[in-house]
Each structure stands twice: as C-alpha cells, then as structure tokens.
Amino acid sequence: QVQLQESGPGLVKPSETLSLTCTVSGASISSSTYYWGWIRQPPGKGHEWIASFYYDGSTYYNPSLKSRLSISADSSKNQFSLRLNSVTAADTAVYHCARERAGTDAYEMWGRGTMVTVSS
C-alpha cells in the first residue's frame, strides 16, 4: 500500500528556512508513472500548489514562491524534500506531499500533512 509521510520542524522562525521531507513507501519516486508534489493549506484558507517534480529531474514551481523555493529528491531513500527560505507568518500552513499520476493532472494520493508555524 502506498503511503506518503511528511516530516520536519513544526516551528520555524521568521526569515529562516523551512525544510520538509516526504518519505514514500509502496511506490518509487523514480517511476515515470508519477509526478510528486507539495501543496499547502494556510489556516482558514484554501489549498495552494507549491511545486512538483518528475523522475527525470524536471521541476515546476508556483511563480509566487519560486524565488524562495527549491525541491530535491533522494532516490536511494525514496524521499523528496522542500526548502522554502525567508519565511514569514504567511507561510504558516499545513504542508502536504502528494502523488500525481502522469497525464491525469490529479493528485491521487496525499500525505496527511504536517503543520508548520512561522513564529519567533
């Protein structure tokens, strides 16, 4: 059974870097069948797409976050990661990782999410 699990600090100070990791079990992030992505939901607001990547190294970023954002993958650990620098309170959100079947534009599998609060 496929599972995605987010991990990382629950509290980050303003101006510092938010780093999260998604550990995937039951499927390979090196498969050409899927894209892997990050989505967040600020408290009381709708979801926001952050970024996606494909096994061939292609990356796609939300333009509003691109200047502060990077995603990477470690196929040996079957993990992919998110780094968002210069965070502010506006980056406080539940962060989800998710799997998109290539060609469908749909996130067919999500992690439960991890709450990240930006506060001093």
Place this chain on the structure above:
Amino acid sequence: SSELTQDPAVSVALGQTVRITCQGDSFRTYYANWYQQKPGQAPILVIHGENNRPSGIPDRFSGSISGNTASLTITGAQAEDEADYFCHSRDINTKDFVFGTGTKVTVL
C-alpha cells in the same frame, strides 16, 4: 492567476442530493478534480478528469462542467460524506495548478 471560487458551506438532508460548485475560467479549457477531506486526514480524490471515480469511490459521486462552473454532485448523501470538498484544475493562462476555496458539506 486564476481563482477557483466555491461556496463556503452547504447542507443536505440524509439521502438527498447536493451539488457543490466551483467557478473559474479554468474550466473553459481544463477539467476539474475533486477532493474530500475530513479533519486531520489526508485529502481523498473522488472525481478526476471528465467524470472519473477512482477505485473505491461510491458511484453516488459524479462530476460535470458547464461553462465556467464545475460541479460535484452527491446523489443520496450519506452521513460519512460530511466533509470539506475542494476542486482543483489548472490556471488557464499559466497552466499552473490552482485549488478551490473549499466547501464544508454538512449532512443533516
């Protein structure tokens, strides 16, 4: 970027039909995906593409598009359908993913 607008909340009597709408220019070009999310749980994909249900999703869930409005219909709502529902598509200009504002469905 495109915005996908949903009503914040709707209610439906047990066994009745409810339609959840999502408005945005995206749907003149792209399909809508719909997700169900219960508190503290991962979102679940219930409809994708033209009107496709993933394995395990009951056939009381269906999707449609008319003009700039995508709809998710629950025909014969059950108590377990009480949840937040949100739509997902692509920005018509940038092709970036966009999400709806979400609708809380209460089953009475």
